[in-house]
Amino acid sequence: MDLESDIQMNLQNIQERIQRACLQVGRDPAEIRLLLATKTVPLSKIDIAIQEGYALLGENKVQEALAKFGSRLNDAHIERHFIGHVQTNKVNQVLRFATCIQSVDRLKLAQKLDNRLRNEGRTLDVYVQVNTSQEESKFGIIPDRALSLMEAINGMEGLHLKGLMTIGLFSRDADKVRACFQTLRMLKDEAVYAHLLDEENYVLSMGMSHDLEIAIEEGANLIRVGTAIFGKRKYDDTYYWNENLDVQ
Ligand SMILES: *Cc1c(COP(=O)(O)O)cnc(C)c1O
Numbered sequence: 001m002d003l004e005s006d007i008q009m010n011l012q013n014i015q016e017r018i019q020r021a022c023l024q025v026g027r028d029p030a031e032i033r034l035l036l037a038t039k040t041v042p043l044s045k046i047d048i049a050i051q052e053g054y055a056l057l058g059e060n061k062v063q064e065a066l067a068k069f070g071s072r073l074n075d076a077h078i079e080r081h082f083i084g085h086v087q088t089n090k091v092n093q094v095l096r097f098a099t100c101i102q103s104v105d106r107l108k109l110a111q112k113l114d115n116r117l118r119n120e121g122r123t124l125d126v127y128v129q130v131n132t133s134q135e136e137s138k139f140g141i142i143p144d145r146a147l148s149l150m151e152a153i154n155g156m157e158g159l160h161l162k163g164l165m166t167i168g169l170f171s172r173d174a175d176k177v178r179a180c181f182q183t184l185r186m187l188k189d190e191a192v193y194a195h196l197l198d199e200e201n202y203v204l205s206m207g208m209s210h211d212l213e214i215a216i217e218e219g220a221n222l223i224r225v226g227t228a229i230f231g232k233r234k235y236d237d238t239y240y241w242n243e244n245l246d247v248q
Contacts, residue, residue, distance in 0.1 A: 007048045010229045014212075018223070021216040032216060035081060037208070037226030040233045043068050049229065050078070058102070058224055060084025062093045069097065083165070083224060085139045091116055100125040102165040102205055105141045110153050117158030125162045126153065127205055130187060132180035133169035140166060146187050150196045161196060163203025163222070164188055168211050181206050181218035188219070 014034060022029045038046050039060040046057065046068075058081040059065035066073075069080065073096065082098040085105075091112045094101065104110050104126045117124055128150055131140030141149050146164070153161045164187055168180040188204055191197040207215025209228035216223065227233065 003045065004048050006231075007045065007229060008052060011049060011052055011054070014225055014228060017212060018216065021213040024213075025217050027216065031221050033222045035083075035205070035222055035224045036229060037083065037224045038068075038230070039064065039084070039226065040235065041226070041230045043072075045230055055079055057081065058083040059097070062086075062090045062097060065097045066093060073097065088112055095120075095124070098124070100127070100162070102127040102163075103129040103139065104149075104153065104159075105129040105131075105139055107149060107152055110149070110156060110159060114156040114158040123158055123160055125160045127163040127165045127203060128153070128161070129165045130184055132166045132183040135169065138167055143183050143187060147190060147194065147196070150191055151194075154196050162201075163197065163205055164191070165205035167208070168206065168215065174214060177211050178214050178218060181215050181220065185219045 018032050018034070019029045022032065033056060034054065035056045035058045036046065036049055036054055037058045055077050056079045059068070061084055065080070065082070072078070080097055080099050082094055082101045083103055086094050086101065086103055086109055088109055095113070095116060101113070101124065104113070105128065113124065113126070128146055129140040130143055130146050131138050132143060134142070150161055153159050164184050166180060166184045168177045171177055184204060184206055188197060188202055192199045192202060203222050204220050205222040205224065206220045207223035209225050212223045212225065
């Protein structure tokens with residue numbers, strides 16, 4: 001089978017998984033947005049999915065993202081989310097790429113983004129990334145501090161806080177994975193209560209190739225899928241998620 005029909009079939013398969021998960025809990029599949037996690041995936045492959053009508057993409061590394069999308073950064077119909085760790089000294093570059101940053105996880109980063117955006121006279125949608133698994137190897141603010149970061153961002157002119165993002169624990173124990181997603185959902189509820197997120201329009205970004213069903217059952221309305229669409233990556237994900245291994 002060729003690459004094109006592989007990717008088309010994988011996308012179809014993800015849609016079926018979304019539908020089944022929604023059926024389980026009585027949700028409408030139309031509520032769930034699918035973000036293509038495209039790290040390491042060449043543009044030629046990404047274009048196959050774009051041709052199928054998918055326009056929400058997520059990248060993890062600034063240099064890779066800019067190199068890949070270089071000439072295409074003005075394609076207005078493509079939403080380019082940044083879902084990787086943002087180094088404070090790469091703020092200008094990430095702002096060249098992203099139409100939304102899902103991985104804001106510390107005050108200093110939010111302040112730098114806000115400063116730069118105000119200088120440019122524009123605003124950007126952001127989500128706060130929460131480390132719900134309490135693993136040291138993952139980025140994200142700890143749940144106890146998430147609301148105060150959201151409050152601070154709420155006061156920034158350049159940033160529009162739209163949602164929360166997390167990476168679930170990697171575990172065969174579905175209950176432990178579920179607990180991560182429940183933590184994020186509860187934080188969302190608190191944020192809505194505190195008027196930090198819009199009750200009708202918040203984004204709960206959680207769930208990946210291996211755990212999207214659990215995330216949908218727990219209220220995700222944006223899932224981020226890479227491997228199950230584009231195939232296995234040659235790098236281990238710790239390469240993207242662990243500061244110490246950040247060789248960029
Ligand atoms: C790579 C990545 C994904 C997608 O993971 P898969 O297991 O390939 O589906 C989702 N979110 C983030 C933050 C990622 O880095």
